Each structure stands twice: as C-alpha cells, then as structure tokens.
Amino acid sequence: MALQSLDIKQRSATTTSAPSVRQTLEVAKLIDVSTCIGCKACQAACMEWNDIRDEVGSNSGVYDNPADLTAKSWTVMRFAEVELSDVSGGRLEWLIRKDGCMHCADPGCLKACPAPGAIVQYANGIVDFHEENCIGCGYCITGCPFNIPRISKEDNKAYKCSLCSDRVAVGQAPACAKACPTGAIQFGSKSDMKDYAEKRIGDLKERGYAKAGLYDPAGVGGTHVMYVLHHADRPELYNGLPTNPGISPLVSLWKGFAKPLASLAIGAVALGSLFHYVMKGPNEVSKESEREAEKEESQ
Amino acid sequence: MIRDPKDLQRYTPQERANHWVVGISFILLALSGLAFFHPAFFPLSMLFGGGTWARILHPYIGVFMAFFFVLMFLRFRMLNVMTKTDKEWLSRIGEMVDGDDHNMPEQGKYNGGQKAMFWASVVCMVLLLVSGVLIWRAQFAPPIGLVRFGAVVHAVAAVAMIALILIHAYAAIWVRGTIRAMWYGTVTRAWARQHHRAWYREVTGK
Secondary structure: OOOHHHOEEEEOOOOOOOOOOOOOOOEEEEEEHHHOOOOOHHHHHHHHHHOOOOOOOOOOOOOOOOOOOEOOEOOEEEEEEEOOHHHHOOOOEEEEEEEOOOOEOOOHHHHHOOOOOOEEEEOOOOEEEOHHHOOOOOHHHHHOOOOOOEEOOOOOOEEOOOOOHHHHHOOOOOHHHHHOOOOOEEEEEHHHHHHHHHHHHHHHHHOOOOOOEEEOOHHHOOEOEEEEEOOOOOHHHOOOOOOOOOOOHHHHHHHOOHHHHHHHHHHHHHHHHHHHHHHHOOEOOOHHHHHHHHHHHHO | OOOOOOOEEOOOHHHHHHHHHHHHHHHHHHHHHHHHHOHHHHHHHHHHOOHHHHHHHHHHHHHHHHHHHHHHHHHHOHHHOOOHHHHHHHHOHHHHHOOOOOOOOOOOOOOHHHHHHHHHHHHHHHHHHHHHHHOOOOOOOOOHHHHHHHHHHHHHHHHHHHHHHHHHHHHHHHEOOOHHHHHOOEEOHHHHHHHOHHHHHHHHOO
16 A cells, blocks of 8 residues: 555545545644735745746736636635724724635545546545546536636646645645744644634634634535634635535536436436347338338339 | 439438538547546547547537537428427327337328437537537636536536437337438338338329
C-alpha cells in the first residue's frame, strides 16, 4: 500500500470500494477570519510551494489580487466591505476570507467526475485532483457547490487547492498555514481544529460578536477546510460564502441512482428485442402477399 | 445496379447517404457519450483514443450529426405527418408486436410507429443539441444552474435516443426485407404490399 497518509477513501467514476482496512486521522485546516489581516502570505506560499506562477493581472480597483481563482491560483483572499446596521451597528467591517477548495466530506466534484481516478478523496479527508487522469470535461465545476475548480486554458485539465497533500503526507502543515503570520490558518486533526475553533469563538463572543461560530457545513458532510466567522449566521457577507451549501439536486439526479437504472433500461430494450425475435419469429412477407403481388403485377 | 426491375424504389441515393451519415454519427456519439454516462462504460472511450479524445471529439461529432439530422428532417418531415389511420395503427400496436399484422389498418410510406419514432427522435435531437451546447465546457460557459440542468437533460435525452434507435434498428431487422432499402434503396413488391399497402397502391397504381 501507499503511504498511510495517502490511503484512498473514494475515487471518481469507481463503483467498487476503495481499500478501507486502515483508519487514518482526519485532518482539517481552520481559517480564523477574525485574525486574518489580508496580507496574502498564504497566496505567495501556495504558489511557491506548488511551483505555479499565474500571469500578472491588472488592478480592478479592489484588493482582490488575482481577481478570481484560476488554474494557477489555488487560493485567493476575498475582501468585502460590510456596513450593516443589524450586523455591526452600521460600523464598517472589512471581512477578508481566504477562498479555495473546502475539501468536502461529500465532494460534488468527485461525484460528478466521469474519469476513473481523476479525483480522489484520501482517508484523511483531503480531496485531490490527479490531473494525469483528468479528461477536461469540466463536470467537477458542475458538481462543486463552492465554485472552486478551474480548467487550465493551456492543458484543459482541472486544478484546485490540494491542501498540500504532498506536505500533509509527510506530516507537514500546508504551505499557507506554515506561512500565515498571525496564526489565522491552523492545521491539525479535525477534532483538534474544532476544539481550537471553540476557544476562538468563545473569545469572539466575549468581545461582542454574539453570532460568532464555526463554518463546517453539514450539507456537504462537513468540510476539511473550516472557517471561524464573526457573523456565522450570515456567511454570505464573506463574499458570498454559501449559507447552506450542498450538492445540487440536479447533480444528484444526474449522477445518482437514475443512471444504473437507465443503463439497465437500455440493456432491457436490446435484450427484449433479441427475445422478441426468438419467441415471435421474424415478420416475413407471407406467401400470400407474394402470390397476390405477383398476380397484381401480371395484370 | 438494378437487382430486379420490378422492385420498388423506396429511397434515393441521397436519402440513403444522408441516413448513413446520421447513423454512423449516432453510433460514434452513443459510444463516446456512454463512456461519460456511467463508469461501467468508460472503457468505450478507448475506442476514441482515450477519455480526453472522446471528450474532445464527442461535441464536434454532435454538431456534425445535428446538421445532417436537420437535412434528413427536411427530407422526411412531410411523409411523417400523423393521420387518423396512424393513430388507429398505434392503438393496435400490441397486435403488431405480437406478430399478427393481418388486421392492421393500411399504411402509407410510413406506419404510425415509424412516424412516432421520427418525431420522438426529432425531440431528442433538439434537446441533445441545446443541452449539449450548455455543457460544452471547452467552448461555452453559461451560468452554473443552466449547466447542471443541461447535464440532466442531455443524459435523459441520450438514454431516450439510444432506446429509440435500438427499437428502430430492431424493427428493421425484424421486418424481413427492410434492411435492403437502407442499402440499395429498393424493396420487393410483396414487401410493400404487405407492410405499406397504401404506399404500394400509390406507386404501382394497383
């Protein structure tokens, strides 16, 4: 078997079970939005460790840079200015969220992917793209509830944050967590991260953020990237973080139980035709028709 | 090449060629499409040089088929207008399937079943083309809700189309003397008289 830390739990377009005799520690990254200063050290660390350099873009008038996730920018700080009377008494709040793959326990990308082994979920919870198996169809984008994967214009393969699976495999924290100067990005076992989040939430509540809480949405089975939010009741304030994310019912319908049934139906039509032929016999021109037609011809 | 001067011409060479172009495209589309439909069929992508090639080729073959399907639609649409007799034929399709066609109403060039199959495949083709454009990620990027809807519609219409064409092909095999119309364009007089009596009268004047 491979490294224990890379044991596979789920594999795209694979209908049999993955090796599952070992239980691996579930890991998680915790992003404490309230202590993030928006320095983008995580973005720099991400491109450095993963050795990817996005094209230099242009300033669009806001701090977001690059403006969006791309095949070469796997994490992006998103800046939101919020001035709501019901949230913070009309005081300006600058909400900064490090966006990237959430590493869902129930990953929509993996569910939608038609290429065997192009998307895997390790037993530790990391959802990883294996681009050598990717066929470039973009179904992962269709399946993702967080709008994360991006298809490269260069090679037509899908890319996203790997949670530094190569680092995690050898007991290291992801590059972004290592680089964060304020400790806003923590990494460890999922249960440790939840405990740590509890402390942070308690602190935030003491300081007047009554609605502070953990973002670990149940709709996708929980995530392996979690946020501590000061306004956990309003995740959409953080640049449209979905309030109740889940795999779209359309995607579930598209990739769910209907497909094996439809495959069986197609098989039944083919086999039904064969047995119809065997049991009813061919529909041949009768002798009578031949005689009549001949008679009519000679008239 | 004339096989028998008494045979009746059912299809012109242009009509036959058009049908074969659509038929070959359909087979390529069904095989490459099934590869993405369910993991059990993924090995079919190897027929096209692997998953990535199947993904690249499928939509282009789709556009190609749609174009020739439109030509075929224009050729045959008037012959497929449903009539009262067709509806009666369809209501008694059970007898036909059971292998007893003696009491079936007289049919023109196409029977009710063939016409129903024609219109059902037209509907499927339209749905497949529109939904296929929506999910053609390499060329288009519509809003995600539309893409998800398109993916479902494409899968449903594809299953319906495959089932329809299986029935279409089997019907041609089952009714002996039919396949040659697709190859040479002709059928025997006896065949026409038995299966499409009204058309037989029309072309022979008997």
